[in-house]
Amino acid sequence: MRNGFPPTTAPAGRRTAGTTLLVLDADPPPRLGRLTGRARIVHTDEEGLPRLLPTADVLLVWDFTSHAVRRAWPGEGPRPRWVHTASAGVDHVLCPELAASDTVVTNARGVFDRPVAEYVAALVLAMAKDLPRTWDLQRERRWRHRETQRVAGTRAVVVGSGPIGRAVVATLKALGITTALVGRVPKTGIHGPADLDRLMARADWVVSAAPLTESTRGMFDARRFGTMQPSARFVNVGRGALVDEDALAEALAKRWIAGAALDVFRDEPLGPESPLWGLPGLIVSPHMSGDVVGWRDELGAQFVELYERWAAGRQLRNVVDKKRGYVPGH
Amino acid sequence: MRNGFPPTTAPAGRRTAGTTLLVLDADPPPRLGRLTGRARIVHTDEEGLPRLLPTADVLLVWDFTSHAVRRAWPGEGPRPRWVHTASAGVDHVLCPELAASDTVVTNARGVFDRPVAEYVAALVLAMAKDLPRTWDLQRERRWRHRETQRVAGTRAVVVGSGPIGRAVVATLKALGITTALVGRVPKTGIHGPADLDRLMARADWVVSAAPLTESTRGMFDARRFGTMQPSARFVNVGRGALVDEDALAEALAKRWIAGAALDVFRDEPLGPESPLWGLPGLIVSPHMSGDVVGWRDELGAQFVELYERWAAGRQLRNVVDKKRGYVPGH
Numbered sequence: 124m125r126n127g128f129p130p131t132t133a134p135a136g137r138r139t140a141g142t143t144l145l146v147l148d149a150d151p152p153p154r155l156g157r158l159t160g161r162a163r164i165v166h167t168d169e170e171g172l173p174r175l176l177p178t179a180d181v182l183l184v185w186d187f188t189s190h191a192v193r194r195a196w197p198g199e200g201p202r203p204r205w206v207h208t209a210s211a212g213v214d215h216v217l218c219p220e221l222a223a224s225d226t227v228v229t230n231a232r233g234v235f236d237r238p239v240a241e242y243v244a245a246l247v248l249a250m251a252k253d254l255p256r257t258w259d260l261q262r263e264r265r266w267r268h269r270e271t272q273r274v275a276g277t278r279a280v281v282v283g284s285g286p287i288g289r290a291v292v293a294t295l296k297a298l299g300i301t302t303a304l305v306g307r308v309p310k311t312g313i314h315g316p317a318d319l320d321r322l323m324a325r326a327d328w329v330v331s332a333a334p335l336t337e338s339t340r341g342m343f344d345a346r347r348f349g350t351m352q353p354s355a356r357f358v359n360v361g362r363g364a365l366v367d368e369d370a371l372a373e374a375l376a377k378r379w380i381a382g383a384a385l386d387v388f389r390d391e392p393l394g395p396e397s398p399l400w401g402l403p404g405l406i407v408s409p410h411m412s413g414d415v416v417g418w419r420d421e422l423g424a425q426f427v428e429l430y431e432r433w434a435a436g437r438q439l440r441n442v443v444d445k446k447r448g449y450v451p452g453h
Numbered sequence: 454m455r456n457g458f459p460p461t462t463a464p465a466g467r468r469t470a471g472t473t474l475l476v477l478d479a480d481p482p483p484r485l486g487r488l489t490g491r492a493r494i495v496h497t498d499e500e501g502l503p504r505l506l507p508t509a510d511v512l513l514v515w516d517f518t519s520h521a522v523r524r525a526w527p528g529e530g531p532r533p534r535w536v537h538t539a540s541a542g543v544d545h546v547l548c549p550e551l552a553a554s555d556t557v558v559t560n561a562r563g564v565f566d567r568p569v570a571e572y573v574a575a576l577v578l579a580m581a582k583d584l585p586r587t588w589d590l591q592r593e594r595r596w597r598h599r600e601t602q603r604v605a606g607t608r609a610v611v612v613g614s615g616p617i618g619r620a621v622v623a624t625l626k627a628l629g630i631t632t633a634l635v636g637r638v639p640k641t642g643i644h645g646p647a648d649l650d651r652l653m654a655r656a657d658w659v660v661s662a663a664p665l666t667e668s669t670r671g672m673f674d675a676r677r678f679g680t681m682q683p684s685a686r687f688v689n690v691g692r693g694a695l696v697d698e699d700a701l702a703e704a705l706a707k708r709w710i711a712g713a714a715l716d717v718f719r720d721e722p723l724g725p726e727s728p729l730w731g732l733p734g735l736i737v738s739p740h741m742s743g744d745v746v747g748w749r750d751e752l753g754a755q756f757v758e759l760y761e762r763w764a765a766g767r768q769l770r771n772v773v774d775k776k777r778g779y780v781p782g783h
Contacts, residue, residue, distance in 0.1 A: 245582040248575035257738045258588050264730040266722035266739045273745040297627035392596035400594040408587045409596045415603040
């Protein structure tokens with residue numbers, strides 16, 4: 124054990140072609156061809172997972188929409204030594220048994236940072252420039268001049284001080300927006316949770332880019348939306364369950380806030396019956412903020428690189444602190 | 454005469470309450486109250502303009518959508534010594550007779566730069582992140598994940614090297630976009646027109662922020678759209694007549710280019726019968742790119758400041774080179 128973490132290298136004798144790499148996927152990941160002859164690669168769907176999980180040395184959770192690992196994780200007996208999820212969030216794999224085990228969990232830290240930051244900038248600018256209304260008016264063939272908002276000089280608070288939150292801050296700053304970053308623990312340049320209410324009350328933009336943990340679940344609730352300015356807007360690119368969706372709907376309906384954009388939801392995919400689709404002032408997008416052209420390829424290449432480190436007996440990167448529920452530190 | 458320009462200060466004896474300030478407006482401009490007792494302020498609409506124009510010392514073209522000045526400008530006899538238009542473009546006032554006269558023309562240089570740059574960034578990001586399609590899908594309550602484009606590392610060419618074009622370049626650069634600026638005359642950091650075709654052929658984004666002059670009218674034509682990459686997109690925030698709208702429609706229909714956004718049009722307001730409203734891949738907005746909350750107030754304050762300079766016998770700023778059709782230099 125190092126720094127309180129379980130060993131993050133392959134155990135001796137497992138770094139060979141005899142290693143079983145189990146891949147939970149719907150479509151096969153790119154780039155795994157590079158591991159030909161260096162691992163026995165077995166693909167499975169959710170149904171086959173419980174049976175195959177005890178046979179695997181390594182589990183690649185490629186289908187990051189699946190919660191099957193939580194359900195299938197073996198409490199006792201053989202289990203993978205390493206689980207990698209091709210996502211920034213790890214809440215969909217981190218069941219208590221996995222968290223308590225000495226299995227290493229890694230994530231796709233780094234792949235999504237800049238794309239998500241650009242997506243947040245796109246949403247902020249779209250709302251400031253009233254683009255959704257522009258689309259409605261174009262559809263109705265109506266010429267209606269409106270005044271828009273200048274984003275330079277406005278204030279944003281970004282919740283979540285990981286690489287994504289920091290990239291969001293950098294991009295909003297580049298647009299002249301004054302930013303504050305909030306993390307779990309205050310440190311230089313990062314506010315602690317105690318400052319959040321005060322910062323939200325002054326913000327024009329509140330951006331959620333936090334991991335989903337027991338302390339962040341439902342953190343954006345009626346009380347917090349109530350602290351926001353009526354002119355302010357809320358953006359969630361973190362995890363759906365960070366937000367009390369009913370409270371957000373009420374905050375929009377009652378004009379506590381001026382608008383919101385959600386890219387993530389408590390239940391995904393959002394069904395056609397969800398009232399969120401039709402909520403005035405809400406922009407709904409289907410969990411795609413970080414998914415730029417080439418993202419699957421990057422995720423595949425990232426896993427292959429991690430696998431090669433692991434097989435070579437070197438320290439893994441992107442190792443999740445399973446108690447906190449994310450990759451700590453800078 | 455200084456630098457080839459007509460005198461840009463008030464003639465002696467005209468700097469008093471006896472000065473007649475004629476205001477062409479629909480709604481009265483803010484801030485003119487500060488000139489109470491320092492000018493006789495007369496408001497007119499388009500109809501009254503021909504009769505009142507010869508009586509005015511100063512003309513404030515507040516209604517910048519009007520082309521009435523072109524039509525009403527007196528060829529002979531008394532006429533205003535100074536014309537100010539509350540807009541960046543001056544093509545709607547600069548008739549040949551005004552251009553040939555010794556009347557000074559000034560514009561609203563400086564007020565729109567940053568807002569227009571933000572608007573261009575909003576359009577670029579909205580297109581890269583496929584937001585128009587996101588709105589359509591939201592309306593249809595359909596969850597359809599798509600891959601989006603990363604803007605960092607893409608290439609933009611910005612046509613028009615005035616303050617607006619330069620602000621657009623600065624904002625796009627801040628988003629990690631590689632930019633090239635094209636002006637009338639090549640100089641350090643600015644390409645000349647001879648480079649335009651080559652730059653357009655490599656660009657992901659072509660942004661038009663040029664003034665409308667005889668040499669820029671219709672410059673974005675079928676041939677130029679034909680040089681663009683099929684994945685590239687075109688944005689016009691300059692003047693409508695810079696673009697051959699039929700050629701753009703054809704370029705979009707034939708997929709010569711991937712998309713476009715027009716904020717300005719040959720004929721404004723765009724009538725409901727215009728085919729542009731319904732063109733797939735085209736975003737239509739009603740000439741509002743620079744019009745942030747407070748813009749009218751800024752325009753009013755800017756004119757009052759210029760008026761005070763003029764009345765004090767000091768050099769005016771924002772003096773238009775009437776031959777070129779814009780305010781030259783940095």
